[in-house]
Amino acid sequence: xxxxxxxxxxxxxxxxxxxxxxxxxxxxxxxxxxxxxxxxxxxxxxxxxxxxxxxxxxxxxxxxxxxxxxxxxxxxxxxxxxxxxxxxxxxxxxxxxxxxxxxxxxxxxxxxxxxxxxxxxxxxxxxxxxxxxxxxxxxxxxxxxxxxxxxxxxxxxxxxxxxxxxxxxxxxxxxxxxxxxxxxxxxxxxxxxxxxxxxxxxxxxxxxxxxxxxxxxxxxxxxxxxxxxxxxxxxxxxxxxxxxxxxxxxxxxxxxxxxxxxxxxxxxxxxxxxxxxxxxxxxxxxxxxxxxxxxxxxxxxxxxxxxxxxxxxxxxxxxxxxxxxx
Ligand SMILES: NC(=O)c1ccc[n+]([C@@H]2O[C@H](COP(=O)([O-])OP(=O)(O)OC[C@H]3O[C@@H](n4cnc5c(N)ncnc54)[C@H](O)[C@@H]3O)[C@@H](O)[C@H]2O)c1
Numbered sequence: 001x002x003x004x005x006x007x008x009x010x011x012x013x014x015x016x017x018x019x020x021x022x023x024x025x026x027x028x029x030x031x032x033x034x035x036x037x038x039x040x041x042x043x044x045x046x047x048x049x050x051x052x053x054x055x056x057x058x059x060x061x062x063x064x065x066x067x068x069x070x071x072x073x074x075x076x077x078x079x080x081x082x083x084x085x086x087x088x089x090x091x092x093x094x095x096x097x098x099x100x101x102x103x104x105x106x107x108x109x110x111x112x113x114x115x116x117x118x119x120x121x122x123x124x125x126x127x128x129x130x131x132x133x134x135x136x137x138x139x140x141x142x143x144x145x146x147x148x149x150x151x152x153x154x155x156x157x158x159x160x161x162x163x164x165x166x167x168x169x170x171x172x173x174x175x176x177x178x179x180x181x182x183x184x185x186x187x188x189x190x191x192x193x194x195x196x197x198x199x200x201x202x203x204x205x206x207x208x209x210x211x212x213x214x215x216x217x218x219x220x221x222x223x224x225x226x227x228x229x230x231x232x233x234x235x236x237x238x239x240x241x242x243x244x245x246x247x248x249x250x251x252x253x254x255x256x257x258x259x260x261x262x263x264x265x266x267x268x269x270x271x272x273x274x275x276x277x278x279x280x281x282x283x284x285x286x287x288x289x290x291x292x293x294x295x296x297x298x299x300x301x302x303x304x305x306x307x308x309x310x311x312x313x314x315x316x317x318x319x320x321x322x323x324x325x326x
Contacts, residue, residue: 001050003027003067005110007058007101008074010037012181013115013173013220017072018042020221022051029064032075033057035089036082041180059092062100064108070228071112073101076150078117080143080269081186087145094149095156102160105167113169113228114157116235119147120172123273128243130279131172131235141271154235161233169227174239174278177298178217179305184316189214189299192250193306196257197314206268208247211275215240216298219291226287239278240291256299 004021008014009030014037021028022045030042031054045051056062058075076093077083083090098114105112121129122137137147160166177189184194195202215238223238244252250263283289306314 001025001027002069003029004070004072005029005031005064005068005104006072006074007031007097008037008076008115009053010034010039010041011074011078012041012178013078013176013217014072014074015041015180016178016217016221017074017224018045018051020225022048024225026050026070028052029054029068031056031058031062035086036077036079036182036185038182058097058100059089060096060100062104064104068104068108068110071101071105071110072115072224072228073098073112074115076115077146079182079185079187080146083146084142087142090145091149094153098153098156102156102166106160106164111167111169111228112157113171113224114153116150116154116170116172117146118172118174118237118239118276118278119143120151120154121273121276122147123271124275127275128241128277128279129237131237131282138271143271168233169230170233170235171224171227172235172237172278173220174215174237174276175212176215176217176220176239178302181302183306183309183313188212188246188249189302190306192253193257193303194314196253196259196261197306199259199261201262201264202250202253204246204250204263204265205272207265208250208263209245210268210272211243211245211277212249213240213243213277214295214298215291216293216295216301219293223283223287223289226289227283230287232286236283236286237278237280238283238289239280240295241278241280242291242295243275243277244295252295252299256296256303
């Protein structure tokens with residue numbers, strides 16, 4: 001049985017990856033320090049013999065017994081609300097954490113895939129963004145802690161690939177949504193759905209003309225799986241190129257939820273990208289991958305998921321206590 005280590009396994013993407021690798025017949029070693037994740041996302045896997053969980057901070061030394069065929073490094077706060085509150089942890093997990101996992105991959109002779117992001121393009125001056133675009137990122141802006149950490153992660157990964165011949169993969173993930181996102185993590189899909197379900201007005205930052213492209217989780221996981229199994233070592237964008245303005249998106253959520261909430265506007269946060277759309281030509285050509293789920297379908301599934309949450313979970317405004325973090 002092939003073994004895969006998934007870091008960030010108790011988070012949104014990591015937990016769906018655990019499900020997929022279990023389904024593919026892998027032995028899954030899940031690792032997470034639960035800083036933004038939740039054990040309930042993977043609790044259904046605990047009874048399985050081919051699953052184990054390690055409560056561990058990957059920014060400290062990572063040791064495992066036995067062989068590991070594949071490593072997927074997904075540990076990192078991912079929502080702006082999280083990484084603005086824990087900037088140092090965010091910088092550490094994509095720098096020190098990546099270094100530790102690349103070291104482990106060297107020791108175990110594993111193939112390693114790291115989770116990069118469309119944020120490495122910053123506020124892009126090229127549209128849509130293809131993998132050859134270098135990006136437009138402020139290193140000292142508040143979002144720099146995430147964007148620059150991920151850029152460093154990519155450089156480190158390529159250095160291990162070129163210098164040590166390590167078998168590496170880099171996925172640049174564009175906005176993805178699905179079940180197990182935290183309602184209050186500040187990302188736009190759960191934010192709008194939470195507001196609609198609580199009967200609150202929907203908050204749009206700025207005039208709402210900024211654009212985003214949303215990829216459904218199953219499509220994202222399929223793209224990541226194909227990339228891992230391919231022999232392609234340069235970065236690949238995985239996302240849904242179907243772009244929408246945030247204002248149109250808010251209207252779509254109101255229609256979907258059948259609520260009569262209003263849309264209210266608040267000032268645009270600093271360095272918020274104005275447009276975001278992946279060019280997925282490379283994924284199409286190399287991985288024969290493109291998203292299959294249209295937004296209406298995907299949003300309906302996710303809305304049903306959020307609707308099934310308890311009234312206490314729906315009302316929870318702040319999920320995390322980040323006090324005492326360095
Ligand atoms: N969801 C998206 O749309 C998106 C877009 C681009 C990139 N990504 C990347 O995908 C990965 C997962 O994102 P997500 O949306 O699932 O976020 P998430 O917050 O739901 O999951 C991240 C997980 O990593 C864990 N973690 C954080 N720091 C850790 C550490 N030092 N040691 C061990 N575990 C740690 C958290 O506890 C959490 O379970 C991240 O690397 C993120 O940058 C996600």
